[in-house]
Amino acid sequence: MRLALAQASLIRHRARTVLAVLGVAVAAAMLLDMVMLATGMRESFRELLLSRGFELRLAPKGTLPFDTDATIPGVTAVIATLRTNPDILEISPVLGASIHILAGNRDVSGSALGIDPSVQGDYELLSGRDVTTPDALVANDHLLSQIGARIGDTLDVATGYDPQTRTYSGQRKLVVTGRVKFIYGANDQSASAMRRETLEGMGRQARDRASLFMIRVRKGADAEQVRDWIERQLPNVTAISIATAIAQVDERLSYFRQLAFILGAVSLFVGFLLVTTLVTVSVNERAGEIAVMRAIGVSRSHVVEQVVLEGVAISFAGAVLGLALGLVTARYLHTILSAFPGLAMAIDFFLFQPKAAWSALGLLIVSGIGAGIYPAWRAASLPIAESLRREAIA
Amino acid sequence: MSPNIGGQGPIVSLRDVRRDYALGAERVHALQGVTLDVERGDYVAIVGPSGCGKSTLLNLIGVIDQPTSGTVAIAGKRVDAMSDREATQFRLRNIGFVFQRFYLLPILSALENVALPMAEAKVSKAERAKRASELLAYVGLGNRERHRPSELSGGEQQRVAIARSLANGPTLLLADEPTGELDARTGTEIISLFQRLNADGTTIVVVTHDEDLASAARRKIHMRDGRVVDG
Numbered sequence: 017m018r019l020a021l022a023q024a025s026l027i028r029h030r031a032r033t034v035l036a037v038l039g040v041a042v043a044a045a046m047l048l049d050m051v052m053l054a055t056g057m058r059e060s061f062r063e064l065l066l067s068r069g070f071e072l073r074l075a076p077k078g079t080l081p082f083d084t085d086a087t088i089p090g091v092t093a094v095i096a097t098l099r100t101n102p103d104i105l106e107i108s109p110v111l112g113a114s115i116h117i118l119a120g121n122r123d124v125s126g127s128a129l130g131i132d133p134s135v136q137g138d139y140e141l142l143s144g145r146d147v148t149t150p151d152a153l154v155a156n157d158h159l160l161s162q163i164g165a166r167i168g169d170t171l172d173v174a175t176g177y178d179p180q181t182r183t184y185s186g187q188r189k190l191v192v193t194g195r196v197k198f199i200y201g202a203n204d205q206s207a208s209a210m211r212r213e214t215l216e217g218m219g220r221q222a223r224d225r226a227s228l229f230m231i232r233v234r235k236g237a238d239a240e241q242v243r244d245w246i247e248r249q250l251p252n253v254t255a256i257s258i259a260t261a262i263a264q265v266d267e268r269l270s271y272f273r274q275l276a277f278i279l280g281a282v283s284l285f286v287g288f289l290l291v292t293t294l295v296t297v298s299v300n301e302r303a304g305e306i307a308v309m310r311a312i313g314v315s316r317s318h319v320v321e322q323v324v325l326e327g328v329a330i331s332f333a334g335a336v337l338g339l340a341l342g343l344v345t346a347r348y349l350h351t352i353l354s355a356f357p358g359l360a361m362a363i364d365f366f367l368f369q370p371k372a373a374w375s376a377l378g379l380l381i382v383s384g385i386g387a388g389i390y391p392a393w394r395a396a397s398l399p400i401a402e403s404l405r406r407e408a409i410a
Numbered sequence: 411m412s413p414n415i416g417g418q419g420p421i422v423s424l425r426d427v428r429r430d431y432a433l434g435a436e437r438v439h440a441l442q443g444v445t446l447d448v449e450r451g452d453y454v455a456i457v458g459p460s461g462c463g464k465s466t467l468l469n470l471i472g473v474i475d476q477p478t479s480g481t482v483a484i485a486g487k488r489v490d491a492m493s494d495r496e497a498t499q500f501r502l503r504n505i506g507f508v509f510q511r512f513y514l515l516p517i518l519s520a521l522e523n524v525a526l527p528m529a530e531a532k533v534s535k536a537e538r539a540k541r542a543s544e545l546l547a548y549v550g551l552g553n554r555e556r557h558r559p560s561e562l563s564g565g566e567q568q569r570v571a572i573a574r575s576l577a578n579g580p581t582l583l584l585a586d587e588p589t590g591e592l593d594a595r596t597g598t599e600i601i602s603l604f605q606r607l608n609a610d611g612t613t614i615v616v617v618t619h620d621e622d623l624a625s626a627a628r629r630k631i632h633m634r635d636g637r638v639v640d641g
């Protein structure tokens with residue numbers, strides 16, 4: 017009966033209710049986006065790091081992967097040391113370098129990874145074949161379209177360029193064998209990969225070096241323990257586990273999270289005020305009706321329930337609509353944010369997680385209950401006789 | 411239909427009842443010592459000029475207001491200092507209210523409006539529907555159960571309101587200007603309905619300016635300036 021009455025009062029002013037629900041929906045959408053933003057980046061970063069199952073990364077001492085040009089020497093020796101630990105399942109050394117591709121009289125620069133195709137975890141092959149031969153190169157779509165090349169084309173690639181003498185060094189002809197997508201790279205960066213020996217051969221640096229090692233740990237093994245072991249065994253590397261990487265990213269993202277938190281709180285508050293206002297207006301309008309209900313014996317608590325229910329109903333309808341709206345706007349906001357220049361990784365800013373939706377919904381319903389408290393208190397403490405008299409005069 | 415008759419003594423008993431209102435710095439003495447008894451089964455009309463305190467008196471009898479001093483007893487029970495919770499329960503079980511403006515809930519059907527106080531009194535759904543239907547038939551609206559208030563005439567709405575006031579078989583039916591918003595012909599229908607109700611045993615106290623309604627009562631109480639001038 018009370019549910020019917022709350023519904024009744026909402027239906028009576030249909031246009032007003034719809035407007036309020038829309039208002040709450042906008043606030044709810046904003047709230048969901050902010051909850052998604054606050055938790056999504058970290059989650060998607062974690063998923064990204066874990067996507068290939070490499071729990072550990074080794075970088076030159078004191079650096080982050082690919083943060084500097086520094087490299088780790090003695091790849092063979094490092095691998096030999098790592099192999100002695102039975103918890104280490106797979107080792108993937110990666111060498112990074114910048115390259116120039118000479119296309120006609122143009123020079124397109126990009127990055128190249130020197131990898132071992134049997135253990136690499138940096139890219140996915142989209143078409144063609146992997147770098148199974150020494151003169152093979154795979155590239156992402158961005159690079160291919162920049163140089164106008166296709167699978168099967170031969171490219172003139174150099175690893176060095178001296179702007180004073182305008183000469184290239186470490187030149188070699190490589191054949192494009194496949195189209196790939198780099199997991200950790202943004203789509204608007206020109207990136208390629210070849211065998212590590214090939215890239216080493218083209219450079220002037222000493223051989224047997226790697227910028228990074230990615231390491232897969234045996235299932236059930238403690239990655240942190242392996243990490244400590246590696247740092248003890250190899251004093252010139254920094255071993256980074258996913259947990260520490262996330263902690264580092266977390267630190268960098270804390271501004272984002274604070275912003276998201278504040279904007280989310282503001283949206284919630286705006287929604288709260290909207291519902292309070294609407295329900296208060298509705299209670300004031302129905303003062304006579306409420307007084308009559310009290311006079312014929314409807315209890316205070318039932319009046320309170322009905323009013324609170326009204327607020328919750330608006331909040332709930334707004335929340336459900338808002339969550340849908342939030343998902344749409346999140347997609348739009350994501351395209352804006354991922355166009356941000358210099359973004360190193362393909363991170364999902366607004367990762368949808370059911371948890372985020374539930375917490376946004378929960379917050380909205382709690383705020384809907386809160387929003388009903390003041391008008392409900394007004395309705396319950398209405399002086400019956402005086403309200404009836406005022407109504408009769410009006 | 412028969413109300414909770416039983417027990418001894420008057421059903422309404424007021425002793426030296428005063429009700430002051432604070433109006434800014436001044437005090438309005440709306441009731442200045444009213445002493446009054448209403449017997450079971452009686453039908454009383456309270457009449458008097460506007461502002462003499464009729465509504466104030468009825469509100470005290472109906473336990474929606476409390477006196478500044480004096481005592482009010484309904485069916486032998488003191489109601490002048492009840493807590494809100496007690497007063498609400500008391501009204502629900504013992505008092506039927508009819509107002510000048512009918513105050514039906516616009517979204518509910520006639521039947522649902524009549525059933526509302528029963529729901530509040532935790533009467534089962536089936537019983538509610540049955541009794542509400544009987545009450546609507548009693549006030550002559552057996553064929554209007556599904557109608558919304560907006561689909562009913564003023565007189566019909568007031569009859570639904572009367573049926574609602576009878577929902578929990580009240581000891582006492584109170585009405586403040588029940589014909590105030592109705593034309594003379596429709597007013598007459600309400601007057602005869604009240605007479606029929608009283609004949610069937612309901613004690614009625616009605617406040618009115620309507621001469622016809624007042625003379626239909628068994629007893630008239632005249633008020634002036636917050637006092638009963640003759641009973």
Ligand SMILES: Nc1ncnc2c1ncn2[C@@H]1O[C@H](COP(=O)(O)OP(=O)(O)OP(=O)(O)O)[C@@H](O)[C@H]1O
Pocket residue numbers: 402405431432433438439440459460461462463464465466467
């Ligand atoms: N809440 C209030 N605050 C201040 N004064 C009030 C209040 N309620 C009633 N009064 C005053 O008390 C007096 C009696 O009012 P009451 O409503 O009982 O009169 P009434 O006889 O019902 O009048 P009417 O026939 O016009 O309905 C009036 O002077 C009125 O102005």
Ligand SMILES: [Mg+2]
Pocket residue numbers: 464465466586
């Ligand atoms: Mg009056």
